[in-house]
Amino acid sequence: MRGKLRVLPPMPSVPASSPPARIKFWGTRGSIAVPGPETLRYGGNTTCVELRADGEIIVLDAGSGIRPLGVALQKEFQARPVNLSLLITHAHWDHIQGFPFFKPAYDSNNQIRIFGFDGAGATFREIITEPMRSPFFPITMRELSAKMDINKLSEMKFSLGKVEIHAAFVNHPGVCAGYRIFTTAGSIAFLPDYEPYEFFLHSTRGNQLSPERAKKTAADERASLVEFLHGSDILILDGQYTDEEYRRHIGWGHGSVSSAVALALDAEVHNLLLFHHDPGHGDQMVDKMVEFAHALVAKSGKPLEVGAAQEGAEIPLEAKIAA
Numbered sequence: 001m002r003g004k005l006r007v008l009p010p011m012p013s014v015p016a017s018s019p020p021a022r023i024k025f026w027g028t029r030g031s032i033a034v035p036g037p038e039t040l041r042y043g044g045n046t047t048c049v050e051l052r053a054d055g056e057i058i059v060l061d062a063g064s065g066i067r068p069l070g071v072a073l074q075k076e077f078q079a080r081p082v083n084l085s086l087l088i089t090h091a092h093w094d095h096i097q098g099f100p101f102f103k104p105a106y107d108s109n110n111q112i113r114i115f116g117f118d119g120a121g122a123t124f125r126e127i128i129t130e131p132m133r134s135p136f137f138p139i140t141m142r143e144l145s146a147k148m149d150i151n152k153l154s155e156m157k158f159s160l161g162k163v164e165i166h167a168a169f170v171n172h173p174g175v176c177a178g179y180r181i182f183t184t185a186g187s188i189a190f191l192p193d194y195e196p197y198e199f200f201l202h203s204t205r206g207n208q209l210s211p212e213r214a215k216k217t218a219a220d221e222r223a224s225l226v227e228f229l230h231g232s233d234i235l236i237l238d239g240q241y242t243d244e245e246y247r248r249h250i251g252w253g254h255g256s257v258s259s260a261v262a263l264a265l266d267a268e269v270h271n272l273l274l275f276h277h278d279p280g281h282g283d284q285m286v287d288k289m290v291e292f293a294h295a296l297v298a299k300s301g302k303p304l305e306v307g308a309a310q311e312g313a314e315i316p317l318e319a320k321i322a323a
């Protein structure tokens, strides 16, 4: 397997030895940005997570949260070059819309590699470049000053320097990837948009299959996802809906608190962070969902840590693993 791995050279922006390896949440919201007093604690920006480990800066998705990330990187690096890799899960607006406002892309000192898969009816290059053209935006991707490198993924395993990355396609409308990122400080799984496979048993798509076939498909798909996630130190997972809301949104492409907890327990992950918060959920509602998740974990008797991703929060990886 190793022999076939596509290895891209490291692009160190930070000294490999600089502790601690960590993730930082710049956008945790699903669907659309919702700034305001109701979302101050968990955040209003859409999907963007920064990972620093083994000398690399790896950015997960480019929702509106990538704008404040860009501002922070400029402030930190000043005249030093920012070299980073951006992994895109899929083409939905809440995962790409912030990129035109990512300041490091406008500085010729910087180098940005972007990775992702072709979408339904669009190549990966189109997904990245089309939103940045007239009449949608006044500056094209070609006009950006940074050295831009758009990489269509066709393989499910590759590596960025020392960091090995595995990808899996997950249940979400269109083409949507999840990533598992293996660093020397532990592994992080990132599935911001994912609906449990049990939807096959309830949806119109499932109704096209016989009940036995739908049941088997759901069980097989879920088993391979459990294997993909198994033993992750941190799992950042779609937990957009309460269980009651989910029953009214089957087939919309998102999960519920109890499905997220069940998946994390089955995959024996260490720390589950509910993610892709519903734009209609204020901070108090997210608190309640976390409380419910804690109750489910307590009932299971298993040692899963669970919380909800919070914009601005940093999680040191080694500390988390030692805990």
Ligand SMILES: [Zn+2]
Pocket: 030, 031, 092, 094, 095, 192, 193, 276
């Ligand atoms: Zn989304």
Ligand SMILES: [Zn+2]
Pocket: 090, 092, 172, 193, 253
């Ligand atoms: Zn989506």
